Amino acid sequence: MEETLPPTGVHGMGHKIRRKEDVRFLMGKGTYVDDIKLPNMAYLVFVRSPYAHAKIKKINVEKAKSIPGVIDIITGEELDKAGLAWIPTLMGDKMMVLPTDKVVFQGQEVVAIIAEDRYAAMDAANQVEIEYEPLEPIADPKKALEPNSPIVRPDKKSNLVFRWEAGDKEATDKVFKEADIVVSQDFYYQRLHVAYMEPVGSIAHYDPVSGKLTLWMTTQAPHVVRTVFSLVTKIPENKIRIVSPDIGGGFGGKVYVYPGYVVSAYASIKLGRPVKWINTRSEDMRSTAFARDFHIHGELAAKKDGIIVGLRIKVISDHGAFYGDANPSKFPAGLFSICTGAYDIKAAYVEVTGAYTNKPAGGIAYRCSFRVTEASYTIERLVDTLAHELGMDPAELRLKNFIPSEKFPYRSALGWTYDSGNYASALKKAMEKIGYYELRKEQEEKKKKGELMGIGISTFVEIVGAGPADLFDIVGIKMFDSAEIRIHPTGKVIARFGTRAQGQGHETTYAQIISEILGIPVEDIIVEEGDTDTCPYGLGTYASRSTPTAGAAAAVASRKILDKAKKIAAHLLEAREEDIVFEKGKFYVKGYPDKYKTIQDVALAAYTNPPPNIEAGLEAVTYYNPPNMTFPFGAYICVVDVDKGTGQVKVRRFVAVDDCGNIINPVIVDGQIMGALTMGFGTAFMEEIRYDENGNIYGGSFAEYLIPTAVETPRWELDKTVTPSPHHPLGAKGVGESATVGSPAAFVNAVVDALWDLGAKHIDMPIWPWKVWKVLKEKGMA
Ligand code: MCN
Known part of the structure; x- marks a missing residue:
């Protein structure tokens, strides 16, 4: 094994040096928000809604006030008078801080208790009496978009968040009519929670002498939060300081402004004391921003020889009650338009309709990869489906349809100019490393013996480096x-x-x-x-x-x-x-x-x-200001064995060939890829935040929301190709999310490959053993 160098000396691009920050983390000397203690600090705890949708008829805080240690109790009514009951989200929507009339999701913050310590605040929270009148909850985004659906948001006339489209519909419909073969499939990309180690929280400290508000908070974007806070509170921006100390994982879930940040700041200004708010794990799982929740209908049109001629996708995306990505901005919904992936597809049309539902805010986070993950999953599942329907090898089909390396920079049918790429070389490298053709032979042998083995490929393209001015048409911001x-x-x-x-x-x-x-x-x-x-x-x-x-x-x-x-x-x-x-x-x-x-x-x-x-x-x-995004890519191949008795899927091998251009630190890049692959594995086989039809969350803790541990995680076999970005000063491309974008399709393609002959065309993630077992049972195999 090659040695990783200590972080001393002149070490530039490509040097495998150990992470400087790890000394601090490994010694337990990181400073996270909850480690910070200020003199005279008070603690904030929220009373949360048990209902997904209900009118608030009355709030009685008298008993709670009498709990020793309680300093103050803040309701939506009070915040409303201060103009803070609602705040803008980063992308043009708005979000309730505390409700005045009705609650819109289960777990929503309703009343804030400020006390001398967390225990007193929690005791008082239990004593707040809230009279609710339950309203009909809307948990299904398709129902939410029906004309007579109850309306989720008190400030809206419909549940439509946005309708966004890209591509030439007429031209695409025409190629579909003329195609030799059309394959189609419905997919549900489930709702996910990022499950970082450190829950979200903040400490607000207002100094009445200088008029300066300091906020330590778990944010991935401190300057943006400062601007939003200044605009909302009218405190001059130079009198607001946001400090984001060490963060115990963000993965996109800490981009948002949460009610706790705002209420801690308001309370600190009001009380003249520092105020700390830290979510518990289950509060985080019930109320922070969620990812995915896409209902997708995808269609692919091709010629008999496997040349893909058209792609048509319709999506209904569930954004919960609030969303960072509402009109007027198109970002990140616009990123779904990477759905033509690594293929030279001349005609494509995609339509995404966003719906408000009675669930927590959704739509972005989970190793960010804003919409690119769902797009990549869709195209890679469709390409595999086409290969199966045509009886072609899925690797050969891909090699036939890739954008040729000499065509870069390449303008996609949906408007992206890919900066560089060599998809065939990445896939060929992965095939060689895993011994693709030998595996196919082994699969044939196993099939004869009635054993179920599957091989899944995914070749993805990522878009990273948000976001250049000349892409304003697609993403809507510079x-x-x-x-x-x-x-x-x-x-x-x-x-x-x-x-x-x-x-x-x-x-x-x-x-x-x-x-x-x-x-x-x-x-x-x-x-x-x-x-x-x-x-x-x-x-x-x-x-x-x-x-x-x-x-x-x-x-x-x-x-x-x-x-x-x-x-x-x-x-x-x-x-x-x-x-x-x-x-x-x-x-x-x-x-x-x-x-x-x-x-x-x-x-x-x-x-x-x-x-x-x-x-x-x-x-x-x-x-x-980057002149373009960068377009990292990769080719992944997964081999699975399916247990006929239990439906359990075992990932036997997983080869990942990534290309993020020139690499700064190969050890860090490998770490990023392994982490992201593990999140992709969790997505494919374990994780889902589920709600019943009344908007009640199933579980809401790690007892039900399973994430991969070292026991379940497969051994990743990594390799690289290097295709430098022509416009980045170092030829580098981003890599942090790539493997979460690319890997889910490889896992699912492998499972479906194992089960195709039994008539299984698709299984929605997470592929829990019972879902596979059900297929086997129907075919009389289990
Ligand atoms: N890098 C490199 N050479 C390249 C590309 C990247 O050495 N060609 C290095 C970078 O310098 C950086 C790391 O790899 O140290 C990731 O870089 P980049 O791809 O630019 O991504 P960001 O630093 O912007 O990180 C964001 C990305 C995202 S979107 C999420 S979500 C995410 C992630 O990275 N959340 C993470 N990785 C995470 N890793 C940890 N441990 N925790 C999170 O919350």
Whole structure:
């Protein structure tokens, strides 16, 4: 096994160094929101709704008030007077902080108790008397869209969140009419919870003297939250400081503004004391933002020889009661338009209709991959279905239909310009690594013996790096990110970013980018994120955007510094700037490598002896607007054995070939891929948040919501191809979500491949053993 290097020395792109931040985490020295204790701090706990949909007739807080230790009780009525009962969501919808008239999902925050400690607050919460009048709940998004459906939101006239379409409907309908074969399938991509280790929470501290509000919170996007808070509260933005300390996993679920953030801030301003709110695990599972919940009808049209000519998809997406992605923005619904995937499909049409239902806010989170995951799952399941219907090998069918590598940049039928790709080489590598054709032979042999073995392929394309200005038509917003690099006189560096890692290793990889360009050892570079008072404005970490945006900003800022450093070095070496060579942290005159000045010498001179006409100091700030998204991709192959007696599926092998362009740190990238594969495995076989028809959640704890542990998780076999992004300054593409996007289809394709001959065309995720057993039973096999 290759050794991973300690994080010391000059280690740039491609170096396998250990994560700098891990020392802190492994020693238990990370600082999370709940670790922070301020003098005189009060605690906030919510009373939550037992109903999915009900009128609030009366709230009586008298008994609760009498509980020793209770400081204050806040209702929606009070917040309404302060103009805070509703707040805007990040994408143009709005969300109830506390309800005034009715509750819209089970588990919704209704009343806030502030007490001297958490126990008193919980005791008081049990004493709040709320009289509800139950209303008809709407848990099914299809019913929600029917004309006479009860309306979920008190501020809306219908349950329609948006209707969004892409592609040429007429042209697509025409190719479907002319096609030799059309395959179609209904899929349900289930509702998921991100299940990070640290539940969401905040501490608000308002200083009445300075008028400054400081909020420590579990957010992936601190600057954006600061702007939203300023707009909502009218507190000037420079008097709000958001600190996002260490985060115990975010996976997209910590992008949102939750009621607890707002109420803790309101209470702190009102009471003049710091106020802490931390969700319990089951509160998190019942009330934070959820992912997926897509009802999909997909159709694929092809010629007899397997050439795919058209794709048509209709989606109803369940957004629960509130949604970050409502009109006017199209992001991230627009990202579903990556559904043509890795294939050269000339005609495509997709239509997504969003519905409000009586469930918690849904629609985005779960290793973010905003809609790309559902899109990738749909196309990859359809391609496999087509292969089975045509009696073709699914690998051969894919190789026949891939966008040829010489066609990049490639404009898809739904409007994306893919920057680069080589899908055939990734799939061929995966096939070779797993021994694809031998496995097919083994499968045939097993079939003769009545044994069930399946091989599933998925070739996905991701879109990451949200989001360039020229894609405004598709995603509806322009985005950027930032880096500020400051070299001190002794050559030590502090670099600050607008992103906020939640476990991705930015302290190491951003330092590697700077080390690569400036030749400064990584241990001399401190990376900071997550404090709006000190870091440059940024849009946060989600959608695998940090490398494509802030990583690019780090490279551009480092190069700006290098340009200035060259001028200073020329002055020190008494040479012309154009004669200066920079190599491995040293500047010298061309042809004279022994007489040099180090980057550290130059840093000192920048402050003590800058050349005439050059400002003192050595620092740079960059706000990087990417010219395009980056398009990482991969090919995954999964082998499963199905137990005929129990329906249990065993993943025997899983080969993942990923391509995220040039790699900064291969160890971190492998870690990201393994984590994301494990989440894909959980999606395929274990995880689902379920509601009954009355909007009651089944369970709502880890007793029912099963996530993979080391016991269930297969051994991942990883490999890479490298197709650099042509527009990223380092040729890198994002990778954080890729494997969660790509893997579910590989698992499901493998199971369906094992069962196809029994007549099973599809099984919805999670593929619990009973679902497989049911198929086997129907066929008289179990
Ligand atoms: N990287 C690299 N070379 C590349 C691409 C990436 O070395 N070519 C490194 C990056 O420098 C970074 C890491 O890989 O250290 C992930 O980078 P990137 O793909 O840019 O993704 P982000 O840093 O923006 O992270 C977001 C992504 C998402 S969207 C979710 S959700 C997610 C994830 O990453 N949540 C995570 N990974 C997670 N990992 C942990 N441990 N915890 C989470 O909450």
